[in-house]
Amino acid sequence: MQKHPHHGAGPSGLDGPPAGHPGGHQGGHPGGHPGGKPGGHPGGMVTTLSDGTPACKLIAWEVTRSCNLACKHCRAEAHLEPYEGELDTAEAKALIDTFQQVGNPIIIFTGGDPMMRADVYELIRYATDKGLRCVMSPNGTLITPETAQKMREAGVQRCSISIDGPDAQSHDEFRGVQGAFDASMRGIEYLKEAGIEFQVNTTVTRANLSSFKKIFDLCEHIGAVAWHIFLLVPTGRAAQLGAEVITGQEYEDVLNWFYDFRKTTNMHLKATCAPHYYRIMRQRAKAEGVPVTPENFGLDAMTRGCLGGTGFCFISHVGQVQPCGYLELDCGNIRTTPFPEIWRSSKQFKQFRTQDEYEGKCGICEYHKVCGGCRARAYSMNDNYMGEEPLCTYIPKLAERRKA
Numbered sequence: 001m002q003k004h005p006h007h008g009a010g011p012s013g014l015d016g017p018p019a020g021h022p023g024g025h026q027g028g029h030p031g032g033h034p035g036g037k038p039g040g041h042p043g044g045m046v047t048t049l050s051d052g053t054p055a056c057k058l059i060a061w062e063v064t065r066s067c068n069l070a071c072k073h074c075r076a077e078a079h080l081e082p083y084e085g086e087l088d089t090a091e092a093k094a095l096i097d098t099f100q101q102v103g104n105p106i107i108i109f110t111g112g113d114p115m116m117r118a119d120v121y122e123l124i125r126y127a128t129d130k131g132l133r134c135v136m137s138p139n140g141t142l143i144t145p146e147t148a149q150k151m152r153e154a155g156v157q158r159c160s161i162s163i164d165g166p167d168a169q170s171h172d173e174f175r176g177v178q179g180a181f182d183a184s185m186r187g188i189e190y191l192k193e194a195g196i197e198f199q200v201n202t203t204v205t206r207a208n209l210s211s212f213k214k215i216f217d218l219c220e221h222i223g224a225v226a227w228h229i230f231l232l233v234p235t236g237r238a239a240q241l242g243a244e245v246i247t248g249q250e251y252e253d254v255l256n257w258f259y260d261f262r263k264t265t266n267m268h269l270k271a272t273c274a275p276h277y278y279r280i281m282r283q284r285a286k287a288e289g290v291p292v293t294p295e296n297f298g299l300d301a302m303t304r305g306c307l308g309g310t311g312f313c314f315i316s317h318v319g320q321v322q323p324c325g326y327l328e329l330d331c332g333n334i335r336t337t338p339f340p341e342i343w344r345s346s347k348q349f350k351q352f353r354t355q356d357e358y359e360g361k362c363g364i365c366e367y368h369k370v371c372g373g374c375r376a377r378a379y380s381m382n383d384n385y386m387g388e389e390p391l392c393t394y395i396p397k398l399a400e401r402r403k404a
């Protein structure tokens with residue numbers, strides 16, 4: 001394997017991508033991507049609604065905010081006690097009834113811990129019966145053989161389990177509860193026994209930067225079908241974690257490592273909240289003379305960095321629609337405005353769909369269409385959700401020309 005010239009020695013002791021190439025590639029991985037996974041997701045082909053609005057491909061729905069963990073970085077500042085004003089079963093079903101008016105999105109039943117909501121299996125069954133692809137993101141500690149079976153019967157297609165350190169000590173320290181790592185690993189075994197596939201989600205911070213490869217190895221070892229990395233957004237409890245935000249250069253390095261890792265594995269690797277990965281992927285592919293086509297890069301060739309408001313949205317525990325969970329922007333509430341109307345007409349969503357509305361570098365960048373910058377970081381770090389991505393080191397061609 002050829003190492004990228006600028007990334008031969010990674011940050012904080014990263015020691016390079018794993019050797020060998022077991023034929024892994026992003027292409028035909030049977031992962032649950034919006035946009036048409038092989039043999040699944042019928043709505044994947046819908047790209048535009050009849051009025052020209054982009055179709056919604058993925059919805060993260062916070063069915064409850066309650067959670068038994070106390071992660072240091074939690075955007076939701078989730079706690080165990082029940083929250084006031086969560087949607088009841090009838091409201092939740094009425095919301096599900098509206099989803100297919102905006103496409104045929106994958107529904108991520110998230111939280112909090114979605115297992116804290118007693119009727120979650122009933123809701124998933126209801127959505128599955130309508131033909132929606134349903135996935136779930138429990139933290140894994142509460143899964144038992146019985147609940148794994150309930151998930152299976154409800155039609156859950158995949159679970160994400162967050163792992164933020166390569167071992168119990170580092171993971172438990174970050175997630176705020178002793179024993180969380182072992183409990184999540186046990187939960188994963190129960191999922192496997194029930195025949196439910198799982199992916200690992202990892203938030204990259206200064207604390208786990210040097211363990212990046214170890215976490216990758218762990219994901220392979222335990223049999224994850226995918227590894228999704230999230231880059232810390234300093235919001236919620238993470239607003240106090242400024243020192244955990246890595247630098248723009250470290251960020252470039254991590255994403256270059258990520259690009260190299262994908263050549264060595266059958267896991268599907270996806271960078272979420274790291275929109276400039278899609279720029280880096282193109283820069284690297286160009287340097288290697290590899291065209292960015294679905295044959296070579298699978299669905300990564302067709303998606304974009306930040307999907308907030310363009311192909312993705314978040315619905316909070318009380319029905320507030322947001323571009324994503326990390327950006328608490330009130331784009332409308334499903335209790336007062338039908339969800340499809342918010343998707344089509346919210347002022348902020350329309351802004352996200354128009355390059356001229358973007359400010360700073362992101363507004364003039366030639367990679368805009370494939371990146372978009374993290375709107376949540378622009379807001380949490382610089383108070384301007386249309387501002388430039390604070391952690392991008394790239395200087396757009398137009399900016400360079402203007403300087404010259």
Ligand code: HEM
Nearest residue numbers: 032033034060108110135136137158159160307312324325
């Ligand atoms: C199939 C199983 C999947 C699970 C269980 C899962 C889980 C999650 C969870 C829990 C979140 C965060 C929601 C929140 O709390 O704010 C999330 C966010 C996200 N996921 Fe996934 N995901 C899955 C697949 C995918 C796929 C296939 C994609 C697509 C390309 C995707 C793209 C995203 C995006 C764009 C976000 C939003 C990040 C942001 O808020 O900026 N996910 N996912």
Ligand SMILES: C[C@H]1O[C@@H](n2cnc3c(N)ncnc32)[C@H](O)[C@@H]1O
Nearest residue numbers: 073074075162201230231232233238
């Ligand atoms: C869906 C994923 O989002 C992660 N997550 C929770 N809070 C934050 C934050 N402030 N920044 C980035 N990721 C976060 C969870 O740890 C989970 O892995």
Ligand code: SF4
Nearest residue numbers: 067069071074112139
């Ligand atoms: S990050 Fe997820 S698991 Fe951790 S406290 Fe928040 S909701 Fe719970």
